Amino acid sequence: MNNIRIDLFSDTITKPTQKMREFMCVAEVGDEQQREDPTVNMLVDMVCELLDKEDAIFVPSGTMCNQISFRVYCRPGDEIIMDHTAHTRHYEAGGPAALSGATMYTIEGRRGIFTGSQVEAAIRPAENHFPRSRVVLIEQTSNMGGGSIWPLETIEEVCSLANKHGLARHMDGARLLNAVVATRISAEAYAANFDSLWIDFSKGLGAPVGAVLAGSKDFIKEAWRWKQQFGGAMRQAGIIAAGAVYALKHHVERLAEDHENAQILAQGLAEIDGITVEPVETNLVFFDVAGLGITGSAFNESLIPHGIRFSIIGEFVVRGVTHLDVSRAQIEEALDCIRKMVEKIAAPNPGKV
Numbered sequence: 001m002n003n004i005r006i007d008l009f010s011d012t013i014t015k016p017t018q019k020m021r022e023f024m025c026v027a028e029v030g031d032e033q034q035r036e037d038p039t040v041n042m043l044v045d046m047v048c049e050l051l052d053k054e055d056a057i058f059v060p061s062g063t064m065c066n067q068i069s070f071r072v073y074c075r076p077g078d079e080i081i082m083d084h085t086a087h088t089r090h091y092e093a094g095g096p097a098a099l100s101g102a103t104m105y106t107i108e109g110r111r112g113i114f115t116g117s118q119v120e121a122a123i124r125p126a127e128n129h130f131p132r133s134r135v136v137l138i139e140q141t142s143n144m145g146g147g148s149i150w151p152l153e154t155i156e157e158v159c160s161l162a163n164k165h166g167l168a169r170h171m172d173g174a175r176l177l178n179a180v181v182a183t184r185i186s187a188e189a190y191a192a193n194f195d196s197l198w199i200d201f202s203k204g205l206g207a208p209v210g211a212v213l214a215g216s217k218d219f220i221k222e223a224w225r226w227k228q229q230f231g232g233a234m235r236q237a238g239i240i241a242a243g244a245v246y247a248l249k250h251h252v253e254r255l256a257e258d259h260e261n262a263q264i265l266a267q268g269l270a271e272i273d274g275i276t277v278e279p280v281e282t283n284l285v286f287f288d289v290a291g292l293g294i295t296g297s298a299f300n301e302s303l304i305p306h307g308i309r310f311s312i313i314g315e316f317v318v319r320g321v322t323h324l325d326v327s328r329a330q331i332e333e334a335l336d337c338i339r340k341m342v343e344k345i346a347a348p349n350p351g352k353v
């Protein structure tokens with residue numbers, strides 16, 4: 001993988017910039033478990049302010065933020081309602097079942113987004129046969145929904161129905177700030193609808209490690225207990241929290257560049273016969289290569305020798321993610337390379353591969 005120069009695999013592959021590293025190097029540190037790390041405390045305060053929540057905790061990963069939250073809300077046999085594409089359902093190693101004894105009820109949303117009436121239909125009657133509906137989970141932006149943005153009105157509708165039925169409202173905000181930059185709706189306005197939510201620093205924000213989970217004082221008090229139990233309480237964590245502080249100061253507005261690059265990539269791909277591109281709202285570009293007569297992995301494999309990499313989502317579905325380590329010129333270069341590759345496929349034996 002070392003020869004990959006244009007890595008569209010994910011925004012998780014971003015590396016700390018020189019300036020971020022320098023900022024991390026000189027961070028003041030203390031014992032995080034005692035809440036004595038000044039840099040972690042600074043980060044937590046910044047996120048509380050950004051999301052207008054009472055308290056927050058610094059955690060090693062977004063996955064742990066989700067799992068801690070479910071552990072706070074659920075007792076064994078409880079149910080978490082989410083879209084069928086949710087990260088929690090597919091990519092967290094069965095965490096809700098293993099760690100909280102919770103089951104998952106999945107809704108067939110559109111591009112990862114479901115409606116108030118779908119939630120109402122999903123909430124179980126209070127009767128002994130049924131699992132107890134306990135939490136509604138919303139992913140902003142929806143990863144497997146194609147980087148789609150939950151409209152604020154839909155969030156309000158879903159969350160007020162959840163609240164009416166006594167369910168907790170939790171946001172997986174791994175890419176919330178992408179939605180904020182794309183819509184110019186504040187993080188606070190989105191967050192106002194949720195009892196708990198978190199943002200990830202190791203995605204497009206470009207920090208090496210970390211996420212912050214926010215909520216009420218009571219929620220965070222409980223969350224600390226599970227952070228400790230899950231092994232997420234740290235010591236001189238300021239050294240990594242500093243990357244997140246730096247990212248909040250310098251890497252939020254620049255997400256707009258990633259969104260522009262995603263549009264350029266999408267337009268370029270859409271102009272190629274045989275490639276169908278899904279609508280692009282943020283930094284994720286999903287496209288189908290079935291029309292080229294090759295699979296997604298064959299598509300990807302043919303680009304790897306040129307130092308270009310995508311990720312494979314389905315047999316024919318490929319995902320490209322733009323981020324701070326891919327420039328506009330590199331997007332153009334990747335498109336050139338794909339056009340040449342497609343010509344080669346088409347030339348020797350038209351209609352057949």
Ligand SMILES: *Cc1c(COP(=O)(O)O)cnc(C)c1O
Nearest residue numbers: 061062063087139143172174200
């Ligand atoms: C990446 C991601 C997570 C998990 O975050 P990690 O920091 O990798 O554990 C959760 N939800 C979504 C939508 C993600 O994209």
